Amino acid sequence: GRQAAITNELVDIITGASGKTLGSGTYAVVKEAVHIKTGTYYACKVINKKLMEGREHMVRNEIAVLKHVSRGHRNIVTLHDYFETSHNLYLIFDLCTGGELFDRICAKGNYYEADAASLVRTIVGAVAYIHSTGIVHRDLKPENLLFRTKDEDADIMIADFGLSRIMDEDKLHLLTEVCGTPGYMAPEIFKKTGHGKPVDVWAVGVITYFLLCGYTPFDRDTQEEEARAIMRGDYKFEPVAYWANVSETARDFVRTCLTIDPNRRPTAEHLLKHKWLADATPHFVADP
Numbered sequence: 280g281r282q283a284a285i286t287n288e289l290v291d292i293i294t295g296a297s298g299k300t301l302g303s304g305t306y307a308v309v310k311e312a313v314h315i316k317t318g319t320y321y322a323c324k325v326i327n328k329k330l331m332e333g334r335e336h337m338v339r340n341e342i343a344v345l346k347h348v349s350r351g352h353r354n355i356v357t358l359h360d361y362f363e364t365s366h367n368l369y370l371i372f373d374l375c376t377g378g379e380l381f382d383r384i385c386a387k388g389n390y391y392e393a394d395a396a397s398l399v400r401t402i403v404g405a406v407a408y409i410h411s412t413g414i415v416h417r418d419l420k421p422e423n424l425l426f427r428t429k430d431e432d433a434d435i436m437i438a439d440f441g442l443s444r445i446m447d448e449d450k451l452h453l454l455t456e457v458c459g460t461p462g463y464m465a466p467e468i469f470k471k472t473g474h475g476k477p478v479d480v481w482a483v484g485v486i487t488y489f490l491l492c493g494y495t496p497f498d499r500d501t502q503e504e505e506a507r508a509i510m511r512g513d514y515k516f517e518p519v520a521y522w523a524n525v526s527e528t529a530r531d532f533v534r535t536c537l538t539i540d541p542n543r544r545p546t547a548e549h550l551l552k553h554k555w556l557a558d559a560t561p562h563f564v565a566d567p
């Protein structure tokens with residue numbers, strides 16, 4: 280069909296040495312690609328097939344699901360199509376030109392509370408939608424939240440979800456350097472007692488904390504200490520100088536997300552009713 284034709288025309292560009300790299304993460308390299316016929320730019324995620332050996336049928340099923348799900352919400356990066364060679368899988372997404380939330384936080388130091396609340400409201404709305412489809416993101420963090428354009432008030436977009444459950448996590452350590460900080464991982468992941476939807480709500484708490492003060496709550500010298508701090512829920516709204524202008528409502532929101540017991544943590548749908556988000560200015564005017 281038409282979609283398949285688009286990706287076939289893209290092959291030469293993205294596999295060529297001239298392809299501009301947009302970023303890389305836990306599993307993949309993401310390159311800029313152009314649809315030759317229309318001149319439209321896309322982001323192409325290149326994943327080494329070794330990471331999903333023996334699960335190829337699962338991969339194809341999952342991609343079909345993600346294609347469908349990604350079209351269902353304005354703040355999720357649309358997956359247009361995919362194709363594969365013997366070594367790699369190529370996923371074609373809408374191009375987000377505004378960069379990662381991570382870089383904007385670093386550039387600003389931190390966000391004003393009202394701006395943080397409107398961003399978090401949008402993120403939680405999109406997470407609630409993902410959860411309603413039965414999918415868990417599992418890797419929510421500011422590196423996976425992208426701005427659609429370079430504008431200051433650009434839409435925030437959720438990227439990089441769904442595929443984690445078909446990856447062979449044992450092979451990940453063989454193929455790439457050990458992934459970075461466990462800072463956004465929920466306590467139940469370390470305790471090996473679950474990794475369902477509540478892990479995404481925990482991550483929203485860590486992201487919100489980061490937005491408000493410019494550093495993450497469980498930063499420690501080693502990954503072991505960090506994991507212990509997470510399992511104990513050991514964080515503070517300190518140094519106080521960084522938290523002086525942050526309301527009790529915002530702190531309560533963070534505390535609620537960072538509930539250690541996943542069964543007592545609120546759902547994303549519930550979070551939308553929290554006063555901090557309910558009172559927030561929408562980040563955009565929703566489509567009618």
Ligand code: ADP
Nearest residue numbers: 301302303304305306307309322374375422439
């Ligand atoms: P991984 O699974 O390896 O973490 P991601 O999907 O998170 O892969 O992509 C890695 C990085 O590539 C992102 O953090 C981001 O900087 C960049 N990137 C991913 N998707 C897009 C996109 N649609 N538009 C622009 N940049 C992107």
Ligand code: MG
Nearest residue numbers: 304305423439
């Ligand atoms: Mg990523």
